Amino acid sequence: MKLGNVMEILSAKPLSSFVDLDLDVKCACSSDMMSDVLAFPKEHMVLLTGLVNAQVMRTCDMLDIRAVVFTRGKLPSAEALEMANENGISVLGTELTLFVASGKLYSGGLVGGTKDKA
């Protein structure tokens, strides 16, 4: 699906200055532990998280993750948002919980990451 579909499914709002609605999204990872995200990377992955610090964007930068959704109405820190804007990472926010947001995307056809070599 496209990031635009993700936005629609989650009734999410754009938080970054630029959101690439046409971005291809094939799988998702939901976690507040960046250590876990780093262990299961996959291409065309959207990250769902409740963690709002700058290390979220650093992790995305390292893994070439182009889109992040903050759940449960949480807002990224100023540094995180700045880093996202600098690196062209699309940031969305939804009021849904991490669990519900994950479930909706899974039902919508997204799969999880794997433990394969990056």
Added chain:
Amino acid sequence: MSILKEEFPVVKMDFVTAGEASAQIKRILKKLGVDAGVVRRLSIACYEAEINLVIHSEGGSLSLEVNPEDIVLISKDVGPGIPDIELAMSEGYSTASDDVRMMGFGAGMGLANMARNADKFRIESKVGEGTLIEMIFNLKQEA
């Protein structure tokens, strides 16, 4: 002869700059035109090593050496060292504090993740002296 050699200092418990060295290294490798898969694996391993320097060590450095056949990445610190390397390498083992976990790290996957992503992984550690991790990434030869 190496193509490039550079060292990046990493400061302990500084979460503002944490990851900057890895980001810089990634940029350098991309600019050199290194294979995207290698850049990806190295970036992950490098970031894990950098975070470990930030959250576990007294400070240290990452050094990058790009050779025609491979890339050597070394993480080196000045302590406190790892008492039981085998235990530290096992997935899920972590001595990270709750504060560090709140930052999103300390799942105990880092060392195993480095070993998985590098083509060669070597770790040496001495309590009271420090830890040295050497990771080698083979560069694909053009056919």
